[in-house]
Amino acid sequence: xxxxxxxxxxxxxxxxxxxxxxxxxxxxxxxxxxxxxxxxxxxxxxxxxxxxxxxxxxxxxxxxxxxxxxxxxxxxxxxxxxxxxxxxxxxxxxxxxxxxxxxxxxxxxxxxxxxxxxxxxxxxxxxxxxxxxxxxxxxxxxxxxxxxxxxxxxxxxxxxxxxxxxxxxxxxxxxxxxxxxxxxxxxxxxxxxxxxxxxxxxxxxxxxxxxxxxxxxxxxxxxxxxx
Numbered sequence: 001x002x003x004x005x006x007x008x009x010x011x012x013x014x015x016x017x018x019x020x021x022x023x024x025x026x027x028x029x030x031x032x033x034x035x036x037x038x039x040x041x042x043x044x045x046x047x048x049x050x051x052x053x054x055x056x057x058x059x060x061x062x063x064x065x066x067x068x069x070x071x072x073x074x075x076x077x078x079x080x081x082x083x084x085x086x087x088x089x090x091x092x093x094x095x096x097x098x099x100x101x102x103x104x105x106x107x108x109x110x111x112x113x114x115x116x117x118x119x120x121x122x123x124x125x126x127x128x129x130x131x132x133x134x135x136x137x138x139x140x141x142x143x144x145x146x147x148x149x150x151x152x153x154x155x156x157x158x159x160x161x162x163x164x165x166x167x168x169x170x171x172x173x174x175x176x177x178x179x180x181x182x183x184x185x186x187x188x189x190x191x192x193x194x195x196x197x198x199x200x201x202x203x204x205x206x207x208x209x210x211x212x213x214x215x216x217x218x219x220x221x222x223x224x225x226x227x
Contacts, residue, residue: 035065040076048160049074049132062160074132082156082163084138085119089154091142091168098140113145120151126182128189128216133158135216137189139177140168147202148173153180153191153214155222166222169214176206188225189214 037047045064049072064076085101096103096117107113120139128135136156143149152168171177176194183190190213194206213225 033063033065034068035076036069037067037074037076040064040067043076044079045076046079046134046158047074048077051132077160080162082136082158084123084136084154084156087165089117089140089152089165089168091117091140091152092170096142107144115142115144117142120177122177122180124180124182124189126184128155128182128187129157129218129220130187131159133160135182137180137182139171139180139191151175151177151193153189153212153222155189155214155216157216157220164220166216166220169212169222169224171212172210174202174206175210178209187215189216189222 035043035045040047043064047067047070051073062077064078067074067076085098088095088097096105096115098117098119101119103117104114107115118141120141123136123138125134125136127133128137135158137153138156140152140154141149142152150173151171153171154168155166157164157166171191171193172195178192178194181190181192182188190211192209192211195208195210196202196204196206197208214222215225216222
């Protein structure tokens with residue numbers, strides 16, 4: 001009986017040792033691959049600076065190689081394509097799923113009134129959370145069947161495993177969007193638009209320049225900055 005237990009224990013040790021060896025060999029082989037930044041882009045990849053994040057949060061299928069010639073511990077990962085016209089967004093605490101850029105749902109169950117959500121655009125790209133990866137921001141609109149058209153900004157954060165959308169941040173009602181920019185050095189999202197002057201009715205075309213300054217919190221929430 002003791003002999004059987006001893007043999008069983010030795011088998012477990014051998015199996016665990018083999019798993020560790022092959023896992024370590026796989027990691028070594030991955031680290032031995034090198035690629036230039038130009039070839040990384042050509043092969044549909046993205047250069048990722050691992051100084052700001054753990055190296056192990058990606059699969060071997062994503063890994064294209066260590067990027068040579070850069071002054072950073074950078075790797076090349078296959079880009080995952082994000083489609084802003086076919087995804088779900090959180091607006092005012094409720095989830096709306098766009099299909100081909102549009103979502104139409106009942107305002108309340110059984111109601112004839114519809115809430116229509118649309119992808120608007122004005123995309124901007126840049127790193128919004130300091131992880132060295134390229135994020136995207138853009139505008140979506142929503143109306144509930146009345147005269148208002150509400151504009152929201154959304155950020156899509158690139159991760160080593162795909163993408164994560166933030167909450168939608170309200171910009172304004174019936175504004176005239178101008179441009180959306182990401183200030184990479186400050187990790188800020190700037191939404192430029194025109195609005196009406198104080199006291200002007202909604203029938204007047206927006207003519208007063210304005211900007212909303214937004215930032216992504218460490219928890220991944222899109223929030224406004226004091227202006």
